[in-house]
Amino acid sequence: xxxxxxxxxxxxxxxxxxxxxxxxxxxxxxxxxxxxxxxxxxxxxxxxxxxxxxxxxxxxxxxxxxxxxxxxxxxxxxxxxxxxxxxxxxxxxxxxxxxxxxxxxxxxxxxxxxx
Amino acid sequence: xxxxxxxxxxxxxxxxxxxxxxxxxxxxxxxxxxxxxxxxxxxxxxxxxxxxxxxxxxxxxxxxxxxxxxxxxxxxxxxxxxxxxxxxxxxxxxxxxxxxxxxxxxxxxxx
Numbered sequence: 001x002x003x004x005x006x007x008x009x010x011x012x013x014x015x016x017x018x019x020x021x022x023x024x025x026x027x028x029x030x031x032x033x034x035x036x037x038x039x040x041x042x043x044x045x046x047x048x049x050x051x052x053x054x055x056x057x058x059x060x061x062x063x064x065x066x067x068x069x070x071x072x073x074x075x076x077x078x079x080x081x082x083x084x085x086x087x088x089x090x091x092x093x094x095x096x097x098x099x100x101x102x103x104x105x106x107x108x109x110x111x112x113x114x115x
Numbered sequence: 116x117x118x119x120x121x122x123x124x125x126x127x128x129x130x131x132x133x134x135x136x137x138x139x140x141x142x143x144x145x146x147x148x149x150x151x152x153x154x155x156x157x158x159x160x161x162x163x164x165x166x167x168x169x170x171x172x173x174x175x176x177x178x179x180x181x182x183x184x185x186x187x188x189x190x191x192x193x194x195x196x197x198x199x200x201x202x203x204x205x206x207x208x209x210x211x212x213x214x215x216x217x218x219x220x221x222x223x224x225x226x
Contacts, residue, residue, distance in 0.1 A: 043206075059215075101208065101213045103149070107158065
């Protein structure tokens with residue numbers, strides 16, 4: 001699904017640094033989501049957005065900031081990275097013609113290591 | 116919020132046998148129940164879904180059953196093949212337009 005892309009694919013950073021993960025989709029999907037994937041926890045929702053300039057917290061929002069100034073972009077920022085934020089991060093989008101937030105299309109993920 | 120529990124966490128089956136994964140949820144208002152498959156190193160992909168007004172749905176070798184009264188749903192894979200080896204996630208949509216995922220089941224199909 002080339003329609004949703006994440007960058008970088010891999011990222012190594014140090015504790016205390018700010019990191020931004022990028023997500024871009026070309027489908028004009030209204031809904032976009034950020035999940036983190038950790039062993040034993042499945043996929044946990046960090047933040048989501050129903051449209052440009054509309055964002056809301058998910059299950060595990062602490063330490064993260066999002067913005068959505070344009071429909072196609074939904075960056076995720078770790079303001080001051082901690083080791084507990086080492087994870088694989090997936091961005092996803094949902095087409096408006098389905099029930100909102102249902103059929104998710106995932107990006108290829110960003111593997112983040114915080115040393 | 117919604118709580119989704121998935122069992123088992125790992126499942127090993129012989130090729131050709133069936134595999135069953137079960138999920139339970141807490142919110143009786145939940146109305147949409149998808150299953151995602153994630154192959155090693157890849158992104159999760161939707162394989163089948165069901166809505167609360169339907170009890171069962173089939174797509175070739177996979178099926179999902181829903182018991183709203185008991186608040187559980189299951190994924191059934193018949194005639195398993197090596198390419199079915201992956202991690203499977205159930206999810207639930209309740210209030211708000213977002214999904215809550217189960218913890219995942221690692222399925223290994225032995226040839």
